[in-house]
Amino acid sequence: MIIGLKDTVKLFGISIIACCAVFVCTLFLNYNIDLVAIENEITTEAGVAMYNAQVSMGKVTAVVTGGCLVATSIIMLLFYVKNFIDTHGKELGILKAIGYSNIKIAKHFWVFGFSVLVGCALGVVIAFLYLPNFYEVQNAEGLFPDFDVQFHPLLAFLIVGAPTIVFTAISVLFAYFKLKNPVLNLLREKREYKTKIGKNDKKDLPFLKGLSSTTLKSKKTLVFFVAFSAFCFSAMVQMSLSMNEIASETFAWMILLIGLILAFITLFLSLTSVVKGNTKTIAMMRVFGYEDNICSRAILGAYRPISYIGFAIGTVYQYVLLKLVMTFVFVDIDNMPEYNFDFKALVITLIAFVITYELIMYLYSLNIKKLSVKSIMLE
């Protein structure tokens, strides 16, 4: 077996993102289906207005959250497949050299879909454990007649089976595409570096600035993940702090928890990949006499502006989303307060973000200090 289950354990980031996506989608879609089933029993004017608002809210939340997380999972999956091929070039090259076809090797990448299955299944299970409570919270004002949680097999297939099949197919096809690399390149673990002269190569940049710039450009996916991590932190934390007047406390906690899980998982995975991908560069810099803090600053510091950009986008996103929801979804609901930008939430979130981000960066710079120059050079 080319890819073991051990390798799929490393894909826990995808599992967690899939779990969050499926959890949110199951809550809102299952609730919507059950709510639509009792539509005829809702007769009061306030009940109809709340029904329309909740159905629309459910659709918006499932599409926005689910879509965003699915897109992120796909990018993360492609990143993992590419990374696996890059780091296992020798084994894969040998298989190709002795006559295995690209498609025969690529078929083994179906295992990557397993991480999606685990995440989705877990998401459904957690959602069903929470659904009774969610139904109560959604109908806290008693505007609808009582209705129970129903299990919908088609919905379960669409949010567990279908993503697993699609993600498995994506893994195999992407691996097939990447395995088209010539055998010798795989054997020599020769990566494709740009051969066109970039703007920064023309500029007379000092080495450390050039290194920061190259670190960012060489792995654009990681730039996305660092920005996404800050985006999740900013959007979800601010949203949870700002929505106390328009949603329940439980809902706010749920948003906060999902945001923090996504932010930490993606930041952890990205920074680990950054440090791993640059171990040889760091080792050589240390051999030549660059101090540890300079190495850390050149490699990790490059991501700082990206994370603040992600934070800013997250701030705008959550404001626009809540404003749209309040303007269009809850327009017919009585006594809904007007939603304005919450500066207090922004300040609290920003302070928490700065402290958390800088602490994580510091921990990773300690990690860089621990890298053994000799063991890296002996690899």
Add this chain to the structure above:
Amino acid sequence: MIEITKITKTYSNGTTKNEVLKGIDLQIADGDFTVILGASGSGKTTFLNCLSGLERVDDGSIKYDDVDITELSDTALTKFRKDNIGFIFQQYYLLPNMTVEKNVRMGADLAGNQEYRAIIKAVGLEEKAKKYPSELSGGEQQRVSVARALAKKPKVLFLDEPTGALDEETGRQVLDYICKLHKERGFTIVMVTHNQNIAEMANTVVKMNSGRIAVIYTNSTQKTAYEIGW
């Protein structure tokens, strides 16, 4: 002057202990070209790593003039390497996603050396300054590694099998560059090799065997890279 006194180094692997350096004494004069010869497993690379401050010794001292590097903290040792040491390795260890020029600047910027382009020219790679290592031949990559090491103006240059991955012609070219620059700039060279012929280019030859120095001798005349056998 580098003064090495009774250095020992042992690697432990669980219950197995491997004594790699068994009390080595040696003196290397400033500006000297010293070659350390020895078969595989004789301890020559470990000796070079200890001597250059990449590895810690278990016992003994390594003094560069008055500075005993075995007593320096990690930070002080890094600064010492920054100010004094240059490295050239068999595997080049160039940064693959940076151009020739940026690789050389890695060394030059440490020493505040603005003349890195002259060094690139000196190793014959002026035309390829904007190329990436993957676009260069093995010999050209090693010349980048030479330029990178020299750009930081080292007082001592350590070379670990610098021609080990090169063919004869390219190996001679690289050695010729190094010797030429050594004569011009007068830095100290300590080179590890298993190639007996290269020893004829050195002032001092140190033969190692099983973690000890077996023989030390000096060459009355030094041959050039094109005069030695291969």
